[in-house]
Amino acid sequence: MTDGVGMAGGTARSGGEPEPTESLRTFGEVVKVFRKRALLTQEQFAPRVQYSVPTVASIEQGRRFPPLPFVERSEIVLDAFGAIRAAAKHLSRRPGIASWFQQWARLEAEAINLYTYECRLLPGLLQSESYARALFLNQLPMLDDEQIERQLAARMERQQLLRERINTDYSFILEEGLFLRRTGGTQVTREAIDHILDLAELRNVAVQIMPQIRESHAGLHGPIRLLETPDHRWFGYSEGQECGQLHTDPAVVSMLQMRYARMRSQAHTPEDSVSLLRQMRGAL
Template sequence: MTHGTDGNESTYGTFGNGGAGRVEPDPHYNLKMFGEVVKTFRKRARLTQDQFAPMVGYSLETCASIEQGRRLPPPDFPGLADTILDAFGVILAASKHLTRRKGLASWFRQWAQLELEALSLYTYECRLIPGLLQTPAYARTLFTDQLPPLGDEQIEAQLAARLERQELLRNRPNTAFTFILEEHLFLRQLGGKEVTRELIDHILELSELRNVNIQIMPLVRHHHAGLDGPMQLLETPDHQWFGYLEGQEHGQFVSDPKVISALQMRCATMRSQALSLDKSKSLMRQMRGAR
């Protein structure tokens, strides 16, 4: 689900107790305190949220979410806000304590942070629909079925974090998102037929965004470059590439150029093996039952 560097020079940085549903919500997170600091200095500067948002280069929704303590600020936000609001370094100082995000696993937080400013993000999935493409009903099914079971508060925290993360697709129009999804992910009908229909409609809608490409890997495929499992590749603004691989109980962050090269080769081959964008849409409509 996520990856991030931790200063580890090794090929893989392992994040234990991971998995698509394993999280460790932290009740003592201080995003709300940071949001209050930003809001206080914004009001001191006599700026509305509508005026402040374009000044820092982020959407009104993103700035509102930060002030409400619902999302971690992008990496450059604290510095920009501190300068624009003449905050005497207070906002920057407060941002140094933002090490927790409620509803996100510790091993996923750094990857989620890198996603906020990525130039491109490639995702191949063979187990479940990626979090960025899930509907609330589909995501809730995943969290409800999690073993060991999660409490209601944990489920709600995870769902809120996932829905917030999905803002990336619309708030980052200059980031290229590419998804390769196995056909069987839809045929499984996780959550039931209605949940699946809603999911397909949602993914078809997202596929109309200029920065989102979604391809389906057909069920019958005589040659397949992705048999080693799911993977994600990410390009930073400095044109560095990182990868993320996920297993049942851990996630692995990949930084070794040789391994990244191999993952890029597999991803490029899978894109040629998967259905075209138009044929992928046609197949999804067919699976949904549309004429």
């Protein structure tokens, strides 16, 4: 899977990989106590730490891993005597996300540009709930119901980035074959296409489809992930079965950027891609 789940999307495998949510709840309570001590509402606190109100609410409820800038700004804004920083030290993992994906997930949450090419499964940030559930139901070793629901919740939570980080540019290049495979069945595929068409309407999201028949293809080496941080550093990421690797070597990152740029010219334009998705949706 990909995105730290074994199947494209951002959750953990079975066997104790996810962190218990209690530590996130505890951190959220610490922030909430100091926020109330400062006589601030979430609406007043959010702009001071430069995050949205929904993000603050999610962190205080223990449903979202706090980005490092949030921790530092909260500590300063709330004059928390080091308590918020101390509580954050115990948050080494995000719930429902595999350990090897942790570092990339943190960078992803702060990225100002995020580029993704996938040829295996729909990326986690674009998966509909029914598509993600179909992946978990087909995972081996099998997951129990509790594991499926926990991982599904983590994946849906992660997708909020697309709507919350409106100043981040998200680019996705997807192989046409991902939709022709009909993972999960016809109805699941319909819902997956509808979901992507809905996301493609966002101004900060561009979806391009790579034609099924393409004699020249710069992505034959496999999936590509790239991101740019707020301080304008670029990183790459690649993932196999039960493992992932963060690429920091400028030469490797440059090579991945070159391949991704070429694929952008080889794939259908965003407008033509939307038309193709609608055609495939109508043919189901």
